[in-house]
Amino acid sequence: MAENVYDAIVVGSGISGGWAAKELTEKGLKTIMLERGRNIEHVKDYTHTNKNPWEFPHRGGRTQQMIADYPVLKRDYALNETNLEFWVNEKESPYTETKRFDWYRGYHVGGRSLMWGRQSYRLSDLDFEANAKDGIATDWPIRYKDLANWYSYVEKFAGISGSKDGLPQLPDGEFLPPMDMNCVEKDVATRIKEHYKGNRHMIIGRVANLTAPLQNRVNCQYRNKCWNGCPFGGYFSTQSSTLPAAMATGNLTLRPFSIVTKILYDKDTKKAKGVEVLDAQTNQTYEYYAKVVFLNASTLNSTWVLMNSATDVWEGGLGSSSGELGHNLMDHHFRAGASGVAEGYEDKYYYGRRPNGIYIPRFRNLNGEKRDYIRGFGYQGRAGRDGWSREIAEMSIGADFKDALCEPGQWTMGITGFGETLPYHENKVSLDKNKKDKWGLPVLAIDCEIKENEKKMRKDMMEDAKEMLEIAGIKDVRTYDSGYAMGMGIHEMGTARMGRDPKSSVLNEHNQVWDAKNVYVTDGSCMTSAGCQNPSLTYMALTARAVDHAVGEMKKLNI
Numbered sequence: 001m002a003e004n005v006y007d008a009i010v011v012g013s014g015i016s017g018g019w020a021a022k023e024l025t026e027k028g029l030k031t032i033m034l035e036r037g038r039n040i041e042h043v044k045d046y047t048h049t050n051k052n053p054w055e056f057p058h059r060g061g062r063t064q065q066m067i068a069d070y071p072v073l074k075r076d077y078a079l080n081e082t083n084l085e086f087w088v089n090e091k092e093s094p095y096t097e098t099k100r101f102d103w104y105r106g107y108h109v110g111g112r113s114l115m116w117g118r119q120s121y122r123l124s125d126l127d128f129e130a131n132a133k134d135g136i137a138t139d140w141p142i143r144y145k146d147l148a149n150w151y152s153y154v155e156k157f158a159g160i161s162g163s164k165d166g167l168p169q170l171p172d173g174e175f176l177p178p179m180d181m182n183c184v185e186k187d188v189a190t191r192i193k194e195h196y197k198g199n200r201h202m203i204i205g206r207v208a209n210l211t212a213p214l215q216n217r218v219n220c221q222y223r224n225k226c227w228n229g230c231p232f233g234g235y236f237s238t239q240s241s242t243l244p245a246a247m248a249t250g251n252l253t254l255r256p257f258s259i260v261t262k263i264l265y266d267k268d269t270k271k272a273k274g275v276e277v278l279d280a281q282t283n284q285t286y287e288y289y290a291k292v293v294f295l296n297a298s299t300l301n302s303t304w305v306l307m308n309s310a311t312d313v314w315e316g317g318l319g320s321s322s323g324e325l326g327h328n329l330m331d332h333h334f335r336a337g338a339s340g341v342a343e344g345y346e347d348k349y350y351y352g353r354r355p356n357g358i359y360i361p362r363f364r365n366l367n368g369e370k371r372d373y374i375r376g377f378g379y380q381g382r383a384g385r386d387g388w389s390r391e392i393a394e395m396s397i398g399a400d401f402k403d404a405l406c407e408p409g410q411w412t413m414g415i416t417g418f419g420e421t422l423p424y425h426e427n428k429v430s431l432d433k434n435k436k437d438k439w440g441l442p443v444l445a446i447d448c449e450i451k452e453n454e455k456k457m458r459k460d461m462m463e464d465a466k467e468m469l470e471i472a473g474i475k476d477v478r479t480y481d482s483g484y485a486m487g488m489g490i491h492e493m494g495t496a497r498m499g500r501d502p503k504s505s506v507l508n509e510h511n512q513v514w515d516a517k518n519v520y521v522t523d524g525s526c527m528t529s530a531g532c533q534n535p536s537l538t539y540m541a542l543t544a545r546a547v548d549h550a551v552g553e554m555k556k557l558n559i
Helices: 015-026 064-068 130-133 144-158 183-195 238-248 299-307 400-407 453-469 536-555
Strands: 008-011 033-034 254-255 258-266 270-278 285-289 293-296 332-342 358-360 375-385 411-420 428-436 442-447 473-480 516-521
Touching: 008 015, 008 130, 015 238, 015 536, 033 130, 130 332, 130 411, 144 238, 144 536, 183 358, 183 411, 183 453, 254 258, 254 270, 258 285, 258 299, 258 516, 270 293, 270 453, 270 516, 293 299, 299 428, 299 442, 332 375, 411 453, 428 516, 442 473, 453 473
Parallel strands: 008 033, 008 293, 033 254, 293 516
Antiparallel strands: 258 270, 270 285, 332 411, 332 473, 358 375, 375 411, 428 442
């Protein structure tokens, strides 16, 4: 094989990129996976994973210097010293906020598969049919039946623990044994089910943490240090799962510090012939060639690459002929819910640090119900007991204070809604050519916001939470809306959506760019609508499905 020539190129090494590399290499394709950031080796480079809180200089908190250096990351919990090296250097990689957008990124091998929340849910036909039924945006070109077997395929490999609940709005999957609810959660779940006569359910979260050994991975140790990297391989990440599988084939080349600046488009064949890469360390430019390109750089970066490609053919870039490239940006809005005190459990506790919570699947706008908004929301949350760090208002010093802190505090229960954001055409990204990053490349300008539909939904997210907790016996229940800005959910979706018509979408039903059929995009940018479920499992399934299609098309000499 000639130097710089491969059968397949994968751009990005996160959740979907790792899956693309695994599937392509296992099907026999010599593949190069290009990652713009540094390499992080499994186990070896998880430098903080075995540290205790007191071993960090600031007990895992944040410093004034960190706040100054990370003006976006500081806006939420993500800024702390335990895994700071996993987040992007914001001074090197800025972006323009036309309207506020909290973009939390990880530029390294594995991407955000190392830091993700691991909640893993299938979409249903309720989600795939929603745009068509509501007459908004464009219709998904697929339905649940097209993805069901692929969901099963990726679940079996990734390792998803969960319970089978028989809910049409949240299809069951191929699950490892579920984690246990604690005593308060079990009672709350029973009371909710009884009161609402089975129309509302509280289940244990479906999570990509192993509850039994799988492949060469050890089951979860309940340390709840997942976002520092797991030396046991207890949760799904590129490093623990897809990358070892791809490497085992002997068909994968991994090249870190490789910023893909554009897809090389051949006007004569109307296909991509490869990609252009800027070496992030040397600033040298290279070209890599392949028969097929999988673009998995994460939602906004994949769209950036498309916008920067084939601009001599399409002013807006490769995939822009529909006028939809960069539009329809979505996220999940959250930070609204309720919490209260659970009385009567003072003699009970729980064991370990379960890296998972409960989930209340969507129940609004189902079975003919109509609210003053469309779509719906689910809840995530947990019950727990206050620990030694709690404040005791009546005490501040002395032996009694120490003694009190040796006993666990009160039980509390809280749930937070995660709501669907609609795909608004005006929520968009574009290239800001007046602002450059460290490497002299134009940055993205982001212009998006939630609108009236989401704002009306947030009221129900609070009031429904309060009602359910009170019905379940939780006391002193208080609602909250902590404020939300787009991006805070870290579930960026859209901007290169799938569809049925090249005039209204960027990708077809197989995730191929309409304008270049050998370019596949299977990360969050392909999403046509958002649902209210965490989306990463859908990216995995779409990626495996698209690789199967691509290899079939290559064998037929169609691409």
